Amino acid sequence: MSxxxxxxQAGLRRVAYYKGCLASxxxxxxxxxxxxxxxxxxxxxxxxxxxxxxxxGDIHEAEPDYYLxxxxxxxxxxxxxxxxxxxxxxxxxxxxxxxxxHILQNDEALRERVNDNLxxxxxxxxxxxxxxxxxxxxxxEGEGYELLKQTAHRGxxxxxxAPFYGCxxxxxxxxLGFEDPDRxxxxxxxxxxxxxxxxxxxxxxxxxxxxxxxxxxxxxxxxLIQPIEQAMEAGADAMVTPCPLxxxxxxxxxxxxxxxxxxxxxxxxxxxxxxxxxAAGFEESELRFKRHVVSVEPVIDKLQA
Amino acid sequence: VSHPLPPAPGKSxxxxxxxxxxxxxxxxxxxLKTYEVExxxxxxxxxxxxxxxxxxxxxxxxxKSCRMMICGSCGMRMDGGAVLACKTRMWDIAQSGHVPxxxxxxxxxxxxxxxxxxxxxxxxxxxxxxxxxxxYQIPPDGKEHRISQERMNVVHKESLCINCGCCxxxxxxxxxxxxxxxxxxxxxxxRFVGDPREGHSVERLEDLNSEHGIWDCxxxxxxxxxxxKGVDPRDAIAKLGAESxxxxxxxxxxxxxxxxxxxxxETTGWLRETELxxxxxxxxxxxxxxxxxxxxxxxxxxxxxIPPHVAENVNQARxxxxxxxxxxxxxxxxxxxxxxALARLEHHTEGGSxxxxxxxxxxxVTPGAEPTRKETDRGEPTDDAAGRPA
Numbered sequence: 198m199s200x201x202x203x204x205x206q207a208g209l210r211r212v213a214y215y216k217g218c219l220a221s222x223x224x225x226x227x228x229x230x231x232x233x234x235x236x237x238x239x240x241x242x243x244x245x246x247x248x249x250x251x252x253x254g255d256i257h258e259a260e261p262d263y264y265l266x267x268x269x270x271x272x273x274x275x276x277x278x279x280x281x282x283x284x285x286x287x288x289x290x291x292x293x294x295x296x297x298x299h300i301l302q303n304d305e306a307l308r309e310r311v312n313d314n315l316x317x318x319x320x321x322x323x324x325x326x327x328x329x330x331x332x333x334x335x336x337x338e339g340e341g342y343e344l345l346k347q348t349a350h351r352g353x354x355x356x357x358x359a360p361f362y363g364c365x366x367x368x369x370x371x372x373l374g375f376e377d378p379d380r381x382x383x384x385x386x387x388x389x390x391x392x393x394x395x396x397x398x399x400x401x402x403x404x405x406x407x408x409x410x411x412x413x414x415x416x417x418x419x420x421l422i423q424p425i426e427q428a429m430e431a432g433a434d435a436m437v438t439p440c441p442l443x444x445x446x447x448x449x450x451x452x453x454x455x456x457x458x459x460x461x462x463x464x465x466x467x468x469x470x471x472x473x474x475x476a477a478g479f480e481e482s483e484l485r486f487k488r489h490v491v492s493v494e495p496v497i498d499k500l501q502a
Numbered sequence: 503v504s505h506p507l508p509p510a511p512g513k514s515x516x517x518x519x520x521x522x523x524x525x526x527x528x529x530x531x532x533x534l535k536t537y538e539v540e541x542x543x544x545x546x547x548x549x550x551x552x553x554x555x556x557x558x559x560x561x562x563x564x565x566k567s568c569r570m571m572i573c574g575s576c577g578m579r580m581d582g583g584a585v586l587a588c589k590t591r592m593w594d595i596a597q598s599g600h601v602p603x604x605x606x607x608x609x610x611x612x613x614x615x616x617x618x619x620x621x622x623x624x625x626x627x628x629x630x631x632x633x634x635x636x637x638y639q640i641p642p643d644g645k646e647h648r649i650s651q652e653r654m655n656v657v658h659k660e661s662l663c664i665n666c667g668c669c670x671x672x673x674x675x676x677x678x679x680x681x682x683x684x685x686x687x688x689x690x691x692x693r694f695v696g697d698p699r700e701g702h703s704v705e706r707l708e709d710l711n712s713e714h715g716i717w718d719c720x721x722x723x724x725x726x727x728x729x730x731k732g733v734d735p736r737d738a739i740a741k742l743g744a745e746s747x748x749x750x751x752x753x754x755x756x757x758x759x760x761x762x763x764x765x766x767x768e769t770t771g772w773l774r775e776t777e778l779x780x781x782x783x784x785x786x787x788x789x790x791x792x793x794x795x796x797x798x799x800x801x802x803x804x805x806x807x808i809p810p811h812v813a814e815n816v817n818q819a820r821x822x823x824x825x826x827x828x829x830x831x832x833x834x835x836x837x838x839x840x841x842x843a844l845a846r847l848e849h850h851t852e853g854g855s856x857x858x859x860x861x862x863x864x865x866x867v868t869p870g871a872e873p874t875r876k877e878t879d880r881g882e883p884t885d886d887a888a889g890r891p892a
Binding site: 218219221222223225246247248249250252253254255256257258259260261262263264265266267270292296299300301302303304307310314315317318319320364365368369370371372378379399403404406408409411412413415416417418419420445449452453487488489490 | 581582583674675677678679682717718719720721722723724726727734736739740743744747754755756757758759760761762763764766767771772773775778779782783794797798801802803804805811813814815816817818819821822823825826827829831832833834835836837839840842843844846847
């Protein structure tokens with residue numbers, strides 16, 4: 198199903214949509230709000246169905262050759278869909294796919310070997326013609342940004358929003374490269390375009406702890422507390438993130454932080470697509486705030502006041 | 503970001519200002535002081551510090567030696583990010599009018615001004631036994647031990663490390679767990695595990711799979727971003743993980759976690775999210791998490807594993823794994839094979855982060871700029887000093 202058919206608008210830019218694991222499972226609200234938003238910012242999403250997990254850095258660390266092949270298969274499927282851009286909605290997917298893509302594009306002998314393997318199991322060969330871009334990058338500048346400003350007509354009434362970038366959309370910058378990894382600006386630009394006020398705090402570019410939240414919970418919580426605490430001290434009404442793993446960490450594990458510190462944070466955490474959706478006047482059916490562990494109601498109340 | 507070339511050496515000078523966090527380890531006193539000097543157009547951060555020390559304030563302390571990115575002495579932070587002072591040209595910054603904040607590296611106790619106590623750093627390096635262990639084949643009398651370039655390429659990047667500490671400075675895991683071996687020691691660990699002459703690779707992997715080893719890395723990629731020599735420590739840690747799993751050393755929860763992603767990819771294609779906790783932590787620990795899980799489940803955060811969410815044509819993903827398993831690129835070689843292509847990426851250059859698109863909102867605290875330290879450090883920071891600069 199393409200977004201264009203539901204929107205009925207011509208002139209949308211068609212991109213392949215790689216949803217990733219979490220947006221299919223525990224973060225369905227990310228997928229739902231992304232689909233609702235895409236046509237309004239000029240994008241027609243062509244969802245890839247015959248693809249797998251990118252490995253989330255875990256397969257890169259467990260069986261790296263297999264990681265390369267799984268990602269080559271995703272890229273090959275995107276290329277077969279006759280698009281030039283593969284859109285992601287997750288930091289970790291973005292880095293894993295961009296890393297594999299760069300390797301395949303710049304080492305012909307290796308790409309040939311991988312392609313022979315793909316062909317042997319019935320996957321189309323990958324010619325290297327795909328660029329992997331995060332949804333954030335597609336709407337932080339250019340035409341997407343102009344459309345975003347029109348779409349966000351309801352505004353955020355001066356809501357104080359703390360941008361949280363997370364790691365793998367910024368670093369390593371030689372693989373990501375969209376913006377200065379130490380002074381990123383894209384989330385701030387979007388918050389302001391939506392009529393909100395971006396609050397600044399040092400930990401916005403640091404780690405949420407998610408990759409080790411199961412294997413090393415204490416270390417992970419020691420990381421997680423920094424952005425939440427700093428955003429709260431900076432007077433944020435909510436935090437926004439472009440990554441569903443950061444979201445899960447900030448939203449669901451916040452209660453563990455509260456238990457271990459004896460403090461209350463009650464910090465609502467929004468996916469990027471939800472924040473813009475609120476400014477665009479989306480209904481709950483398109484936002485699905487009920488799927489959050491920390492209630493988003495204070496944000497809605499403040500906007501309706 | 504553009505990098506206009508500075509004029510030819512010696513042709514002109516520049517006015518340059520720095521704010522430096524001064525710190526006295528004996529008294530705990532600290533102050534952010536501004537210095538303005540004239541410097542040659544080719545000056546590096548280290549040159550500017552030399553001019554300040556020579557002409558303005560002889561009490562300013564910092565480490566230096568070679569001035570050519572080899573000795574690793576002059577690691578420090580500029581605007582919160584670790585750099586080698588001798589590698590950092592100041593022309594672009596001076597032209598932009600930006601006044602950078604210079605402070606000591608993070609994750610290590612400060613002795614004075616920009617000088618940190620490297621003892622914890624050297625302790626961790628020592629712990630990985632940074633020398634070849636016996637057990638390798640000794641060549642017959644009169645013969646050399648010859649090794650192909652290809653086999654040495656496996657540890658090429660890690661051999662470039664100059665022990666400057668820039669990777670350790672911003673390691674997010676080490677901030678939360680000061681005992682974490684960290685990016686430098688682990689990259690050094692791989693430099694020996696992967697060396698074709700090493701006799702104790704498997705024993706080393708066993709050691710590096712300890713509580714504060716490989717699987718304590720949170721993949722924040724700060725080490726990769728900061729390293730001035732292109733070592734890419736995070737990739738070295740991934741090589742250690744891959745090689746451990748290849749050798750069957752997979753008792754750590756981190757290794758089990760990683761293996762579950764492989765299992766998920768080849769069975770359903772997508773992560774089998776709900777089973778991840780018991781597969782990582784074991785059944786007993788998972789039961790202890792029940793209350794937490796129940797609250798998550800109320801919000802749809804614990805998707806039912808039945809029926810499984812299966813990707814189209816997942817048999818292809820399974821067949822791919824069977825195929826690549828026998829092609830000789832198992833373990834760390836799967837990462838090494840991509841390094842030739844990755845080397846084509848220009849390494850992040852210093853100075854570039856201060857032009858073009860900066861943060862639209864000016865930080866009232868530059869990340870990491872203020873010398874705040876944990877309780878294990880010398881000189882307890884006071885609350886006001888830990889907050890915003892005056």
